[in-house]
Amino acid sequence: MYFSKFTLTTVVAASLLLGAAPALAEAVLHRGNSGEPQTLDPSQTSLEIEAFILKDLYEGLTIYDAAGDIVPGAAESWTVSDDGTVYTFKINPKANWSDGSPVTAEDFIFSFRRVEDPKTAAGYSNILYPIKNAEKVNKGEAKLEELGMKALDAKTLEITLERPTPFFLQLLAHQTALPVNKASLEKNGAEFIKPGKLVSNGAFELAEHVQNDHLTAVKNPDYWDAANVKLDKVIFYPTEDQAAAVRRFEAGEIQLVYNFSADQIERLRASYGDQVHVNPALSTYFYSFDTRVEPFNDVRVRRALSMAIDRDFLSREIYKGAQLPAYSLVPLGITNYGKPEEPDFATWTQIDREDKAIELMKEAGYGKDGKQLEIEIRYNTNPNHEAVATAVADMWKTVFGAKVTLSQIDISAHYAYLKEGGKFNVARAGWTADYADAENFMTINMKKNPTFNYGRYDNPEYDALVEKSYTEKDPAARSKLLHEAEAMVLRDQPIAPMMNFGQLWLVSNKVKGWVDNGSNDHLSKYFSVTE
Template sequence: MKKNQFLSLIFIVLILSGCTAKTRYSFDDETFHFDISTEPPSLDWNTISDTTSSNIVDNIMDGLTAYNFTKSEVGITPALAESWTISPDGKVYTFKIRKGVKWTDGAELKAKHFADGWKRLVDPKTASPYATYLSFVKNGREISAGKKPVDSMGVEAIDDYTFRVTLENVTPYFLFATTHGATYPIRLDVVEKFGDKWTDAKNIVTLGPFKLKEWNHDKNIILERNDTYWGEKPKIKTMVAQMVLETSTALSLFESGQLDHIQTIPNFELERVKKDPKLLQSLKTGPNFSNVYFGFNTRKPPFNDPNVRKAFASSIDRVSVLKAIRRDFTPLLSWIPTGMLGYNSNIGLKFNPSNAKEYLRAAGYIEKNGKWISKESGKEFPKIRLAITPNESAKILVENLQTQWRNNIGIEPELYFEEWKVYLRTLELDPPEIFYMGWVADYPDPDTFMQIFRSYSSDNRTGWKSAEYDRLVTEAGTTLDNGKRVSLYNSAQRLLAEEANPFIPLYTSTQNYLMKPFVKGFIVNPMRQWRYSGIYLERGSYKD
């Protein structure tokens, strides 16, 4: 035990030395140290699709609106738009942009910067994973598909301080959608001047509560207070975002006082945290609109056959999965998460190994000498790959699934690991037969979950397409009647999770993270938005 602790201490010192190779930052009431786990793939808010990148972007930028987490339900509050009006038919929103808001280079925010950002997002030339996010805007979907010109999009800068948006249909969640980073304004002059380097610390221009000071790749990101910020200025001056890949190492750094906050607790450590009086003071919990799933590449054999997909889905015991990762999350058979309109625990394929084998037989396979053989070709069931990122939680999870599939249907996928940035690129270009992924709500509405499996969604890595599913989800997302919406979402979820099964939903998570007791002012929120502009530190009030 002492030897392991000594080695861990050496490792922590090495980690810190590497993370602070360029600059050292003190531990005072103006400096906040936290972990973001890995290198952000990008800080270009028109092209990011991951939570690590959003973690940084949400602290250096603002949108038209912002979340209000002070009430029991998530609300909306004005941000860069000081007000807005809605047309009688509910399809035209006119936003009044705040005057006097400055970018970090001193230029004033204009309505044009929103129009530029939204058009750049849907432009096929940008190749954004979020290109279809604005499909509810007039012509947005057709533009992202290359069927209409970018300038036909239903956005317009009427004047310097008036931004108008025309929607295809009534969209009940539209204002919530304008909180998302994909809708932030952008400076095309900066993008065009610096090209791919525009997000470098020396080039990037932002307008949020913090600004990017340093980006020490694979080590840390340094943010400093934006003293020209239009809103309430942050109380802290500097944020040091460390990139610590292993959650166990991050926890050690937290316990040794080198981190003030970690967003993930290692699977096997949560029980210890709950029993440790000191750590328990730092434990924060709360609801989380976030699901974990495994997707199938339905373009590749054997998962181009829905019966094979059903076989794999039916041979998973989610209770066993949650025991393996030591979490009290909610098992999920359908797709809309717990606590959200449309959640239905009665939809989806339940754990039934006997049914799983029947699905394999229906797909044309027979059992012979402990192996599945194609009746048509006489060949063995093909080898399949299961791709994941190299983090501890994912590894424990997939090893459990690998064992379950081997024991329940006699098939064992081959595991392979890819670094986060490479992994996202692989999913974009050529997804493996099975892949691990999670989805955190972009806005507090079931559409944010259901839309990712639309035929035209840039987030749909499964390759599965269904005109009927598209119709159901579109209709549900364009009506104000919640009862009708639930009925439509039920039908869509049955198609998704009982008939076609392009994925295996596993669970809806809850939040468990650590934040030192001297960190004040942060609000736990179901959107898992890590925005730190409202926090303040009282290190002197806390004795370790």
């Protein structure tokens, strides 16, 4: 066959283009996220579903690596004074914002002051309280300029603490400690979190956000480690409908799914094997009682209701062992704390618990021989939470003759209502450690932390024990104080711990770089996808 010079050149060029096509294809990760984020403002964040997105967009001084260990982030290194109260961070000289401007020490000072500024009303401001004067600033008792931070030069940041804080580097990896771009915020106001306006310093930048549909982040070419980021794009989908999320995973539309109905574990494992991940977490699933509302302001009623919950049934029948029965506020696995405390009834049989619960309820004037209990259980939309609420309602009806109703709402609205102080009877909630220290679980029942003390538990003695732990330098003595505090809150039962979480993930075998970890931090910068 005869080819002209032109024809031969054309064929060769076409062959080269076809051969190069796969290399030119975008590397896109499709991530299921179990709800729509309330915010992309680090100062207002509180949920895991927000953290997954925010930590892709922004980068703190420290970050978690794929295995869940603290490693350098925007700070390439740091030193700590001999007394453990002064941290000096060297910010990576290559660290830039997505607009090309450098990330500086002043950026972190501006961002941390903003979190502690009372006008910001940051729900997680307490994360930074170990910094000198942070709590005073947040309460309006000190000026913003008195926050214990200063720039030694453009790329050197010094942070002074109130006291030695062994977990401080973990706090800096929390989404509240992410920096925001001052110029963008001052120019755009509340709109600074919108696509086209959000200036970030993480591995990705915000390209598109369609509420309740998807959020797209694209690779940030100005990120200091961009050369090692293998993804071009990450698309987050608010997959609150867990059954739909699983169907999309099975159809290959989504490659990561966070949280799925536990009754699907056996079926999914049979079909997808090691693509199903169930990993223990430093998390506690609990019901919160509103101590402002009768009869939940009566410790006898709270204890009785907690005793009547058959945690073994919930773990076995609803979660198929993916969550374990729990009676403690603090989960197992915090090495510097040891075995958590338990309430007195933890070792009793379920029959004995129910008998004692009936006695307590009778003392309080409620139950089958007293006033009828009317209880509303609030929970965020989720088939597992619905199954738990239905089961607990049946337990309370059977044991006490209670009239129990269920109320569900989407996750953002559920937690917004609780954080804003809305009144309720019983509300589902959970707590995942922000850092591996028992103190993190204690703070959610302190009066000074109304954002997460949903039931407004008010016990000065409890608060004093936790406060004293902050200044106790001896690890054993500090642990003892926290154990005393936990024993106290378990005696009063403002919350009823029910189970310790397992992290449920579906991870496609096309996703490379996944590592199970207790912190449940999974930055997209560590992933790649294959066809």
